[in-house]
Amino acid sequence: MSSAPSPAPRRAGGRTGRPRSTEADRAILGATREALVELGWGKLTMGDVAARAGVAKTTLYRRWAGKNELVVDAVAALFDEHLELPDRGCLLADIEGVVLQFAALLERPETKTALMAVVAESTRDNALRERIRSAIVDRQKALVLLGRERAQARGELPLEPDPAGAARTADLIFDVIAGAVVHRTLVSAEPVDAEWARGFAALLVGGLAAAAGGA
Amino acid sequence: MSSAPSPAPRRAGGRTGRPRSTEADRAILGATREALVELGWGKLTMGDVAARAGVAKTTLYRRWAGKNELVVDAVAALFDEHLELPDRGCLLADIEGVVLQFAALLERPETKTALMAVVAESTRDNALRERIRSAIVDRQKALVLLGRERAQARGELPLEPDPAGAARTADLIFDVIAGAVVHRTLVSAEPVDAEWARGFAALLVGGLAAAAGGA
Amino acid sequence: MSSAPSPAPRRAGGRTGRPRSTEADRAILGATREALVELGWGKLTMGDVAARAGVAKTTLYRRWAGKNELVVDAVAALFDEHLELPDRGCLLADIEGVVLQFAALLERPETKTALMAVVAESTRDNALRERIRSAIVDRQKALVLLGRERAQARGELPLEPDPAGAARTADLIFDVIAGAVVHRTLVSAEPVDAEWARGFAALLVGGLAAAAGGA
Amino acid sequence: MSSAPSPAPRRAGGRTGRPRSTEADRAILGATREALVELGWGKLTMGDVAARAGVAKTTLYRRWAGKNELVVDAVAALFDEHLELPDRGCLLADIEGVVLQFAALLERPETKTALMAVVAESTRDNALRERIRSAIVDRQKALVLLGRERAQARGELPLEPDPAGAARTADLIFDVIAGAVVHRTLVSAEPVDAEWARGFAALLVGGLAAAAGGA
DNA sequence: GTGTAACCGAGACGGTACGTCGTGTCTTGAC
DNA sequence: GTCAAGACACGACGTACCGTCTCGGTTACAC
Numbered sequence: 004m005s006s007a008p009s010p011a012p013r014r015a016g017g018r019t020g021r022p023r024s025t026e027a028d029r030a031i032l033g034a035t036r037e038a039l040v041e042l043g044w045g046k047l048t049m050g051d052v053a054a055r056a057g058v059a060k061t062t063l064y065r066r067w068a069g070k071n072e073l074v075v076d077a078v079a080a081l082f083d084e085h086l087e088l089p090d091r092g093c094l095l096a097d098i099e100g101v102v103l104q105f106a107a108l109l110e111r112p113e114t115k116t117a118l119m120a121v122v123a124e125s126t127r128d129n130a131l132r133e134r135i136r137s138a139i140v141d142r143q144k145a146l147v148l149l150g151r152e153r154a155q156a157r158g159e160l161p162l163e164p165d166p167a168g169a170a171r172t173a174d175l176i177f178d179v180i181a182g183a184v185v186h187r188t189l190v191s192a193e194p195v196d197a198e199w200a201r202g203f204a205a206l207l208v209g210g211l212a213a214a215a216g217g218a
Numbered sequence: 219m220s221s222a223p224s225p226a227p228r229r230a231g232g233r234t235g236r237p238r239s240t241e242a243d244r245a246i247l248g249a250t251r252e253a254l255v256e257l258g259w260g261k262l263t264m265g266d267v268a269a270r271a272g273v274a275k276t277t278l279y280r281r282w283a284g285k286n287e288l289v290v291d292a293v294a295a296l297f298d299e300h301l302e303l304p305d306r307g308c309l310l311a312d313i314e315g316v317v318l319q320f321a322a323l324l325e326r327p328e329t330k331t332a333l334m335a336v337v338a339e340s341t342r343d344n345a346l347r348e349r350i351r352s353a354i355v356d357r358q359k360a361l362v363l364l365g366r367e368r369a370q371a372r373g374e375l376p377l378e379p380d381p382a383g384a385a386r387t388a389d390l391i392f393d394v395i396a397g398a399v400v401h402r403t404l405v406s407a408e409p410v411d412a413e414w415a416r417g418f419a420a421l422l423v424g425g426l427a428a429a430a431g432g433a
Numbered sequence: 434m435s436s437a438p439s440p441a442p443r444r445a446g447g448r449t450g451r452p453r454s455t456e457a458d459r460a461i462l463g464a465t466r467e468a469l470v471e472l473g474w475g476k477l478t479m480g481d482v483a484a485r486a487g488v489a490k491t492t493l494y495r496r497w498a499g500k501n502e503l504v505v506d507a508v509a510a511l512f513d514e515h516l517e518l519p520d521r522g523c524l525l526a527d528i529e530g531v532v533l534q535f536a537a538l539l540e541r542p543e544t545k546t547a548l549m550a551v552v553a554e555s556t557r558d559n560a561l562r563e564r565i566r567s568a569i570v571d572r573q574k575a576l577v578l579l580g581r582e583r584a585q586a587r588g589e590l591p592l593e594p595d596p597a598g599a600a601r602t603a604d605l606i607f608d609v610i611a612g613a614v615v616h617r618t619l620v621s622a623e624p625v626d627a628e629w630a631r632g633f634a635a636l637l638v639g640g641l642a643a644a645a646g647g648a
Numbered sequence: 649m650s651s652a653p654s655p656a657p658r659r660a661g662g663r664t665g666r667p668r669s670t671e672a673d674r675a676i677l678g679a680t681r682e683a684l685v686e687l688g689w690g691k692l693t694m695g696d697v698a699a700r701a702g703v704a705k706t707t708l709y710r711r712w713a714g715k716n717e718l719v720v721d722a723v724a725a726l727f728d729e730h731l732e733l734p735d736r737g738c739l740l741a742d743i744e745g746v747v748l749q750f751a752a753l754l755e756r757p758e759t760k761t762a763l764m765a766v767v768a769e770s771t772r773d774n775a776l777r778e779r780i781r782s783a784i785v786d787r788q789k790a791l792v793l794l795g796r797e798r799a800q801a802r803g804e805l806p807l808e809p810d811p812a813g814a815a816r817t818a819d820l821i822f823d824v825i826a827g828a829v830v831h832r833t834l835v836s837a838e839p840v841d842a843e844w845a846r847g848f849a850a851l852l853v854g855g856l857a858a859a860a861g862g863a
Numbered sequence: 864g865t866g867t868a869a870c871c872g873a874g875a876c877g878g879t880a881c882g883t884c885g886t887g888t889c890t891t892g893a894c
Numbered sequence: 895g896t897c898a899a900g901a902c903a904c905g906a907c908g909t910a911c912c913g914t915c916t917c918g919g920t921t922a923c924a925c
Contacts, residue, residue, distance in 0.1 A: 233917095233918080234917075234918070234919090235916085235917070235918095236915070236916040236917055237916080237917065263905090263906060263907085264906080264907075264908085265905095265906065265907085266906095275907095275908080275909095276908095276909085276910090279908070279909085284908090
């Protein structure tokens with residue numbers, strides 16, 4: 004499921020010439036994460052990343068259009084590696100698990116400083132927003148969707164006949180889960196520990212049950 | 219409830235010298251909001267703000283340490299002016315109201331582009347985080363606390379005897395509400411309309427009721 | 434012979450009001466010389482002079498139009514105090530004396546750094562040039578004229594009947610003496626010691642004698 | 649005899665990277681002279697020079713440490729181009745020639761405003777003094793030395809057996825010639841015309857002859 | 864004695880230039 | 895065609911001085 008290491012437009016038609024160094028790709032993304040940890044989004048510079056990676060600036064710009072795109076790819080790799088949904092047997096436990104997993108990712112210094120920054124930039128750059136969505140957000144949402152399927156298979160949640168309504172509900176739940184974790188971590192700047200996760204999961208499952216019962 | 223127009227450290231003990239121009243304060247904050255709308259956080263520059271305000275750059279730096287601090291104060295004024303909680307009669311309606319109000323604020327272009335950017339910066343700057351908290355976040359949280367008090371007065375929510383537990387719950391609810399609205403607006407980039415607000419409020423009230431009943 | 438301590442336009446017609454502090458005048462000129470010694474012309478600032486003098490910047494600008502005028506007056510005071518021509522008995526010794534006296538003044542750090550700087554500025558500012566001429570140059574030239582008179586009285590130099598020719602000759606001799614000392618001190622950056630002064634005086638007296646004899 | 653166009657420290661050992669633009673060198677020095685003529689030393693700014701040269705400020709600072717160094721090199725080029733000593737047949741005429749040539753250079757507006765300014769700065773900056781000496785002063789002094797050699801070859805001046813004494817004498821003559829011309833031009837602010845040059849040359853040759861005869 | 868007008872300190876003000884840094888492009892020669 | 899190196903045009907940074915302008919307060923002379 005890991006994305007291609009080199010994201011930018013590859014050779015179009017031509018086939019000749021020296022091929023791109025895949026070593027450089029890895030070194031650049033690693034250097035980017037390292038720089039994010041040490042400097043944070045605001046102080047990270049392309050020149051510094053290039054120097055850390057032992058690479059010329061030209062090599063960066065050949066692959067990524069700018070700092071935003073580079074950072075999105077660099078943190079996306081982390082979401083790739085660290086997000087999965089082990090089956091914990093019931094909806095409550097699955098939500099707790101996904102919440103703790105999101106939180107663990109957001110607590111990492113590179114993610115913490117980068118994620119909201121690129122989201123902020125994306126409010127004025129649709130291409131960037133799409134890149135974030137496909138590289139990061141959709142991966143998170145997939146977990147939520149998977150969790151719902153499992154809960155429906157277990158009979159904990161009703162099957163929704165209307166596909167549009169089902170999508171709306173899934174979006175709502177996703178925004179609630181991801182939003183709560185992000186807000187807790189970055190805005191309130193307090194830890195998402197097991198206790199908080201338990202309380203949050205209970206609240207959400209309670210709400211879902213009420214909605215199901217009321218319907 | 220409007221915050222003092224001049225945010226930075228004022229003269230300590232001395233009384234001499236030409237006093238700071240309050241006109242400049244207003245012009246600068248106004249110019250900052252205008253520049254946020256036109257240029258967005260990323261392209262906003264101190265020099266441009268100064269020029270718009272008809273003010274020298276030094277006048278900005280005399281009052282604010284940098285772009286982050288300036289922008290926090292500029293958007294904080296909006297939260298000051300536009301957040302209140304009209305009593306709509308029941309908890310569900312109050313939540314819907316507060317959600318729509320948060321969302322209206324976040325949809326404004328100046329808020330949209332600025333808020334997550336300063337939050338991102340605040341992950342590496344504790345002074346900035348405190349400034350955001352006191353200037354923006356606490357104002358939001360006050361609404362949530364007020365809403366709970368009203369619901370308790372109406373008997374919709376039980377009084378919590380343990381003050382620590384009450385604070386934890388309030389924090390949880392606040393992160394859920396604010397987080398969901400922020401995530402919907404900025405990350406998912408989809409509108410918070412009446413329908414979404416209704417669905418979200420229903421989910422949350424259901425969860426709260428379940429928690430109250432289960433206890 | 435000491436010039437008025439306060440050089441700038443005094444009250445025109447009015448007579449009332451608080452009189453200017455003569456203490457401030459002295460403090461400012463002293464501070465200027467001190468700053469010239471410590472910082473040199475290039476790094477000297479009006480604000481720094483004001484601070485050293487324990488005076489507001491306004492007080493400086495009430496008296497002097499700018500850095501150039503202030504510095505000219507500050508160093509002019511030194512020329513006032515330290516230039517005189519003791520009668521050494523013969524033209525050769527008088528020239529040696531005046532050379533050593535000029536040199537001693539130019540070796541002072543405040544004079545060294547300031548004099549050529551204001552001369553350079555004066556190439557584009559006629560008012561400044563006039564100020565330099567009357568405050569500094571004319572005082573030097575007076576010594577040369579006095580020396581010639583004495584030499585003529587002693588019979589070492591012939592009386593020149595044509596006043597225009599006399600003025601031309603005096604100007605030439607003045608430029609030769611002052612120029613040689615200035616160039617030696619500031620451009621060649623080597624000391625004007627007794628030996629150099631003797632050699633120079635001998636050269637000049639030889640030239641004058643040849644001119645007198647040839648005529 | 650023309651100096652290298654690029655004055656600042658060149659790359660040490662490395663050979664890679666884009667080479668510095670020699671076109672930029674020329675454009676910058678030309679723009680500097682132009683700015684000196686139009687604005688004078690005091691109003692000349694690095695930014696303005698860069699703009700005139702169609703070059704970024706960083707390109708200036710890559711080559712020169714500051715305004716002083718840049719201006720020295722810019723005017724040094726003029727001394728390079730315009731100083732030579734045509735053989736006029738006798739010492740008197742040679743001195744007249746060199747005086748008029750020095751004067752013509754000093755009358756140029758760029759030289760007039762710049763030369764004393766950098767000399768003034770050099771009183772506090774030894775590196776700058778050395779730069780001035782090697783780029784400007786030594787070129788002038790070479791003419792004086794050449795003139796003496798010719799005069800000695802012609803038998804107008806005696807050969808001096810003691811090399812130290814010869815050097816002292818040459819320095820003295822150089823300071824007298826250059827100093828007199830500079831003082832006449834910049835301090836007295838009067839023209840060095842043919843008549844003045846004749847009078848000065850006569851005075852100096854008379855002095856030299858007297859010294860030679862007296863010895 | 865009481866105006867009152869010019870002075871004084873402090874320090875904020877609109878400007879201009881500074882010298883540095885980051886961006887994204889380009890130009891080398893090597894591979 | 896890619897690579898490392900590094901120069902390039904551009905533009906923002908945050909600072910330092912400039913010379914001016916308020917402030918509140920203080921003299922000293924004229925009434």
